[in-house]
Amino acid sequence: MDIEGYAKRGILRNDKGLKEKLADRILDIKNISRKHALEIAGAVIVEANATLNPEGELLSPTTSGVTMGEFGVGSRGLGDFYTHEKIAEVIGRTSAVVDSSHLDDSGVVRAGGQYVVVTIDGMHSRLSDFPFLAGFHVARAALRDIYVMGARPVAMLSDIHVADDGDVAKIFDHIAGITTVSELTGIPLITGSTLRIGGDMVIGERMTGGVGAVGIARSLTARIQAMPGDVIIMTEGAGGGTISTTALYYGKHSIVDETINLKFIDACEALLEAGLIEKIHAMTDVTNGGVRGDAKEIARTAGVKLIFEEEKLRALVNRKVLEMLDKLEIDYLGVSLDALLIIAPPEHASEILSCIWKNGVAAD
Template identity: 30%
Template sequence: MTDLTTPPLLTSLAHGGGCGCKLDPSVLNQIIERTPGLAMPAELIVDAATRDDAAVYRLGDDLAIVATTDFFTPIVDDPFDFGRIAATNALSDIYAMGARPIFCLAIVGMPVGKLPLETIRTILNGGRSVAEAAGAPIAGGHSIDAAEPFYGLVALGIVHPDRMLTNAGAKPGDVLILGKPLGIGIYSAAMKRGIISPEDQAEMIASTTLLNRPGTDLAGIDGVHAVTDVTGFGLLGHLREMCEGSGVAAVLTRDAVPVFAGARRLAEDGVRTGASVRVWASVGDFVTAPDGWPDAERDLLCDPQTSGGLLVSCAPERADEVLALFTRHGHEAAAVIGRTEAGKPGISLV
């Protein structure tokens, strides 16, 4: 029997953490490809066909409901922060569709005999604090006694059907903008090894609990053509989905991609995640990279981002407006990282 007076660290109870514990992209593709398709109602205007961030159901000419779910095992040991990060990550899919979140349901799996009830309560309070700050209170949910702890949300939002954003609308000649720096997976790996600095850990928590609020406002900007959020499949994995869904190629300017300085240093010192290796295995045939491309840089571009930034494809003349919007919502690191081009879907690194 576990001594609950000295409870174990949350991350010690899970084999993986955050969005890094998502299924291998190639495995997920095999599962989905072999699953028979079903006839969908005409009102379901976004489904899983383009691997988008959420499903969208039209309720009328001027209203659609957006629905998503996301949950994962602990990425940090502080229970309140774990709840906050999981909730921020789940709500990100609502923002990525240009929607406004309205309410949530909690998804809870906890090893009750291994964790004090107060720890579980604190996780839920962390999630609730974020959901309420987003204007989407947690109205209920479902819980089970599980071997590993996990927590997340079903998130619901609303959007005008004509202003909805998807990952499949990018146009040739767009610029690509990334809202948050990369490196969360590297930070998480370093934390589990006990080699992350307090400053880097604080940076990790601040980024993963920063809501992607710009997404709701992006829906009101003409010339914003496609949006997704960068999470477990890394920048290259989610950019691939955008390229394939939109029928465009992408040119990524490597030096322009924002990366946490601490994460870059750790990556250069050999810290990596197993998930980044799996992501590269699934996207490598889609990417044209220069000779001598450093392993550390590849790992960062494939790094699984828990509660990562929005990836936006917009007309060049709207780039300054989009960047100003990100800054207004506290995303000061947002940057133009490349462009889209006509041609066979693929990613070129320059």
């Protein structure tokens, strides 16, 4: 709970009982005396008043009058895609090889004769109570974003924030999830940051954070390189954080086990080892927004139309995951499947498929 935000809203509506109400909210979460809660509430109100109407150009935030939830930011729908486009406009064109205007999975710069690929992924917000799972899936997601640019990941970094009343062990559990992926892939977690969410001003146990990754590439498989006449190949997928969250909160806990795998990474490593990356025009991971969302962004970025054979797509979704989604009436084409999407010239399709199949990953 954001107690500073609560205080500011109370001040704006001239709530005479604000201090008592805020103390009640604090006592809902913290096991302290009422005297202590009133002291905290009083201090919060003083600080909230001091920053309610700051003076100076740099201290005046821009407001739109539309909330994140109303606009669908983070929900991987039209509002979210539109926000990404506007972020790219704010940043503007840069000297990077691939920047935010490309709406790609990672950014790319050239250094020392090589491509340096950088990405950051946020953990699924509903996995706050499952820190190991959150760490595993966000680490895997960050590595996916490096691999799909045709790069080999060389390092990871993490950022974790836990609210004031969260158990300290959440940090270690989360890091354990990240380092599980690190140990299985040989890609080290080398640095990070650990903070409280909002310092003293956010109470409760909520956790959030992200994992970044850096990779090196000789050639790129950016979305913008998709060409008319290319074929589309997709690997099998069982989902990640989104599917885990769906399974957890609908009481289908056994489905979570289906998401714990590194098949995506196995497929990418096989393609790198076989030297097939140079024969691929573009790659992406089917994540939040699903096949539909990725197709929309690729079509807009590369100026191409994407045509899929749905019966082949459906067959590549983990059977147990697909059964859950169908039962819950969730469209599998609009959610993260943790599948690899490859766009390549038709003459290389057989070689690419054979390479993936030989490494125990289904694809079509």
